[in-house]
Amino acid sequence: MTTLGQDEIEYVTVMIAGQMFGLPIERVHDVFIPERLTRIPLAPLQIAGVLNLRGRIVTAIDMRRRLALPPREKGEKSMAVGVEHRGESFGLLVDTVGEVLKLPASSRDPNPVNLDLCLARVAHGVHRLDDRLMVILDVDRVFALQAEALAA
Amino acid sequence: MNDLLSEFLTETHESLDVVDVELVRFEREPNNAQILGNIFRLVHTIKGTCGFLGLPRLEALTHAAETLMGKFRDGMPVTQEAVTLILAVIDRIKEILAELERSQNEPNGADDDLIRDLECTSQSEAAASASAPAADLSVGTLTDQVLERPLRPGEVSLDELERAFRATPTPEPAAPAPAKAAVADDERRAMRDRRDEGRHDGAAKTHTLRVPVDTLERLMTMVSELVLTRNQLLEIMRRNEDSELKSPFQRLSNITGELQEGVMKTRMQPIGNAWAKLPRIVRDIAAELDKKIELVMVGEETELDRQVLELIKDPLTHMVRNSADHGLGTPATRRAAGKPETGTIRLSAHHEGGHIIIEIADDGRGLDTERIRAKAIRLGLISEEEAEKLTEAQIHKFIFAPGFSTATAVTSISGRGVGMDVVKSNIDQIGGTIDLKSVVGQGTIFRIKIPLTLAIISVLIVEADGDRFAIPQIAVVELVNVDADSEHRIERIKDASVLRLRDKLLPLVHLKSLLRLGEADGEAAEVFIVVTQVGNRTFGVVVDRVFHTEEIVVKPMSSMLRHLTMFSGNTILGDGAVIMILDPNGVAEAVGSHADTSIPAEERTEETRAVAADTVSLLVFRAGSGELKAVPLSLVTRIEKIAVREIEFSNGRPMVQYRGVLMPLLLIDADARLRTEGVQSLLVFADRDRSMGLVVDDIVDIVENRLDIQVASRTPGILGSAIVSGRATEIVDVGHFLPLAFEDWFHRAERSEAALTRRILFVDDSAFFRNLLTPVLKAAGYDVRTAAGAEEALAIIDADAQFDFVVADIEMPGMNGFELAERLCHDPRTQHLTLIALSSLTSAATIERGRQAGFHGFIAKFDRAGLLAALKQSQVELARAA
Structure with missing residues (x-):
């Protein structure tokens, strides 16, 4: 859960298909370059595969597919943001990882009503930055919805 | 939880399990003072601890039970009702303990009912025995003892108790056991007693430590x-x-x-831990159904991983219940069938390779094939026509089908909606297999094979569409290589791929299409088929490449992937890559569940038996790199140990003087080292007057094993890997080392001139044997050509019949050796050939069959000397005839 109600929240910013997203910093374990990704046959499309991160098996989630954004071009590099969910390690595959921003709660807006449903489900509001908008990513919902989608 | 309390709970649970078992024994052997002593002691300990911890309910109950047992100890006759009562008390204690464990408080409630019954039994029996002829009364002074609190229900003051003990006359010794059973019983008891003593001694000596x-x-x-x-x-x-x-x-x-x-x-943990509750269960069933059942347990000490133990506990209990309930008949029906009234359930366990084999056998009525058949048809599992064709054993397998229960009367014992299908799926889950054999009127045997541990398993690494996957070795029966030159070929019936394998059709599934990695490439030049067996089904998984076997640590898959039945987990390989582990059960499901698409288990068993006969003695040793290595013992001339100081070097090569000649020493690979001091072990391979010594680190074992090279090797000197005694072992190619010792080993001047002109066609489907024997034959001076099958041999002879001998294997896929010999004998162009059969089956009947087919000699596989002698003899005969 994002820590609302406090004056300032720190976000790790990432770019996914040209859109900036922010993840609450306390949810981010590490940032790494995904290497030797093993694809998993028959797995849902959003699951890019599994990889070995310092002896742990990490499940990589392709955020472009997860958010129904245009898929990555072949050969295009990606970065991974390591997060934990219910004791398991996941890597969220994003295009690039940017700086950490400390943002006042006052610059946060609720999700615009016309936001794409796929995005709206995982977005926890939008921050108005000077030059662009940053969508706040609710990490738990990234997984929660996954489960719903699988059950469906 | 309070440490003291948790320790009490653990100990008491253990004690109660023992009491359960002991009581059942006691009921059968009421005169065994030692058993009673054990029970009394355990209950007494529980009572004492309860008092100490302030658990009044438990204390009162155990006290009342102890009193009754005290009566038994003093000689009161033991009745079934009394034992049932004590068992009921133990059940109550367990209930209270469970609650205690949950809430840390003794639950409210009273046990007056049980305590009253206990007291009643104690007194009535005491009264009954009191009326018996009086015996010597104990004499002694009574000391008044004061209890500093009011008596609890079920309690009597010590004085009263003491008085009662003294007043109670010692009853007559119990009637001797019926003469018939007496001797056996006594022996058995003596054995048990001895074992008990041993156990107690052991417990006293070994220092143990409780670890969470x-x-x-x-x-x-x-x-x-x-x-x-x-x-x-x-x-x-x-x-x-x-x-x-x-x-x-x-x-x-x-x-x-x-x-x-x-x-x-x-x-x-010893498997006995999972069996501890069974005697009690069997006793209760017997009592409830009015049956007489003896439960025999063998191999309780056989150990297996506690995780596996936990997982098989319930299936085993269920199966024993089943045997007691359905398997065994009532004394009356048994008597009518001419069997002893007491039925036996035999539970046994032993290790076999990396597995534990558990058997549950009863001498009951056996499975009712007709009823199972009828039910299978009714449930729509098979059609009537299909049912006609199935053998009894195949029909019996239907009891493992979901929703199958043949008991017409649903009893409280096994009619609980848990069927054999649940048992089977539980066993499948841990990579085990279950099989059964049942003979009407004689009984049923279930055989369960499970891995000792789940944490680390041996897998075969394969590749499909550029991705690697791991297949658990336990499911892999063999590997078949299919390429343009091999005798095997994938055929299609519409969309179904099949392979002819030893006169059977093996259904195939392409891993690539199964996992939707891409379309199966029908034109692939070379593929491998991993022959996989799951339960009673055998099928082939077609993969692009096969790498090696590896011991891996299974890691659970992410919860997001657990719905994928095709995989059972994943792991990190030695090279750091993550790899998915295929679940053979899931693959089997995907192959299709039609029983008729797989090789029926019945026939397979026969085949397995035939293959089992095909074992060779292997010398297992360590040398060079860490892997175990093996070589057929028949190829080894001697195992020598030489003092390191005797090793000399000539031109930088190690040599040793051996029986008057210099023998070169060879190292198996780059990792191998000569010892620098002490004694060096050598395997000596000799051929005529020449010997070479292969430097080994140590000899591990000599084992009888079926030689099944599962993974071919690219390393020179290694033919490939096989599973020997459950461990991956490299099979050494001796033929590779002989020319290293002597460049001219295979083409020496002194070989017999006559032999030079002799040509041999060596036919064997096993590349291993071809590789093994060809150098031997060449070394003996023959010109050798090889064929991988009878068809290929005929083609070679057709093109060039200039052979003198055909040495052929008998058991070959497709055309076998006998048919080959018949064909050669009937063809005028090949009638002159001397035919020698090689076989692992050298029974008189087989040899006669070989003679009739036209073979001139019949040599056991691996009898290298015998083969050379037979060739030589035939050669002399040929020369004489010419």
Whole structure:
């Protein structure tokens, strides 16, 4: 859960298909370059595969597919943001990882009503930055919805 | 939870399990004072601790039970009702304990009912025995004892008790056991007593320590990680030759191995722990159904991983219940069938390779084939026509089908909606197999084979569409290589791929299409078929490449992937890559569940038996790199130990004077080292007057094993890997080393001139035998051509019939050796050939069949000397005839 109600929240910013997203910093374990990704046959499309991160098996989630954004071009590099969910390690595959921003709660807006449903489900509001908008990513919902989608 | 309380709970649970078992024994042997003593002591301890911990309900109950048992000890006759009552008390105690464990408080409630019954029994029996002829009364002074609190229900004051004891006359010794059973019983009892003594002695001497399971689990996880890291290092070491890290790494590797073994051992528990409740269960069933059942348990001490133990506990209990309920008849029906009234359920366990085999056998009425058949048809599992064609054994397998229960009367014992299908799926889940054999009127035997541990398994690494996958070795029966030259060929019936394998059609599934990686490429030049067996189904998984076998630590899959039935987990390989582990059960489901698409288990069993006969003695040893190595014992002339100082060097090559000649010593690979002091072990291979010594580190074992090379090797000197006694072992190609010792080993001047002109066609479907025997025959001076099958042999002869001998294997896929011989004998162009059969089956009947087919000689496989002698003799005859 994002820590609302406090004056300032720190976000790790990432770019996914040209859109900036922010993840609450306390949810981010590490940032790494995904290497030797093993694809998993028959797995849902959003699951890019599994990889070995310092002896742990990490499940990589392709955020472009997860958010129904245009898929990555072949050969295009990606970065991974390591997060934990219910004791398991996941890597969220994003295009690039940017700086950490400390943002006042006052610059946060609720999700615009016309936001794409796929995005709206995982977005926890939008921050108005000077030059662009940053969508706040609710990490738990990234997984929660996954489960719903699988059950469906 | 309070430490004291938790320890009390653990101990009491253990004690109660023992009491359960002992009571059932006691009921059968009421005169065995030792058993009673054990029970009394355990109950007494529980009572004492309860008092100490302030658990009044438990204390009162145990006290009342103890009183009754005290009466037994004093000689009151033991009745079934009394034992039932005590067992009921134990059940109550367990209930209270469970509540205690949950809430840490003794639950409210009263046990007056049971206590009253106990007291009643104690008194009435005491009264009954009091009326018996009086015996000597104990004489002594009574000391008044004061209890500093009011008596609780069920309690009597010590004085009263003491008085009662003294007043109670010692009853007559119990009637002697019926004469018929007496001797056996006595012997058995004596044995048990001895065993008991041994156990107690052992317990007194060994120092044990209670360790929380969590600690062990954590250790296990860490060791597993260590093994993985070791494997990763190993991979790096392989790439970097001659590094100075090699020897410390070797040590690290060994220690890791030992540590792994050690930690695994701590998780091992005797299977008897899972059986502890069974005597009681069987007793209750027998009492309820008015049956007489003896439960015999053999191999309780057989150990297996506690995780596996937990998983098989329930299936085993269920199966024993089933045997007691459905398997065994009532005394009356048994008598009518001419069997002893008491039915026997025999539960046994033993180790076999890396597995534990558990058998549950009863001498009951056996499965009712007709009823199962009818039910299978009714449930729509098979059609009536199909049912006609199935053998009894195949029909019996239907009891493992979901929703199958043949008992017409649903009893309280096994009619609980849990069927054999649940048992089977539980066993499947842990990579085990279950089989059954049933003979009407004689009984049923269930045979369960399960791996000793789940944490580390051996897998075969394969490739499909550029991705690697792991297949658990336990499911892999054999590997078949299909390419343009091999005798095997994939055929299609519409969309179904099949392979002819030893006169059977093996259904195939392409891993590539199964996992939707891409379309199966029908034109692939070379593929491998992993013949896989799951339960009673056998099928082939078509893969692009087969790498090697590897010991892996299974890691659970992410919860997001658990719905994928095709995989059972994933792991990190030595090279650091993550790899998915295929679940043979899931694959089997996907192949299709039609019974008729797989080779029926019945026939397979026969085949397995035939193959089992095909065993060879293998000498297992260690040399060079860490893997175990093996060589057929028949090829080894001697195993020698020589003093290191006797080793000389000539031109930089190690030699040793051996029986008057210089014998070159060879190292098996780059990792192998000569010892620098002490004694060096050698395997001596000799051929005529020449010998060579292969330097080995140590001889591990000589085992009888079926030689099944599962993974071919690209390393020179190694034919491939096979599973020998449950461990992956490299089979050494002796033929590779002979020319290394003597460049001219295969083409020496002194070989017989006559032999030079002799040509041999050597036909064997096994590449291993071809590789093994060809150098031997060449060394003996023959010109050898090989064929991988009878069809190929005929083609070769058709093109060029200039052979003198045909040495052929008998058991070959497609056309067998007998048919080949018949064909050759009937063709005028090939009638002159001398035919020699090679076979692992050398029974008189087979030899006669061979003679009729036209074979001139019949030689056991691996009898190298015999083969050479037979060739030589035939040669002399040929010369004489010419």
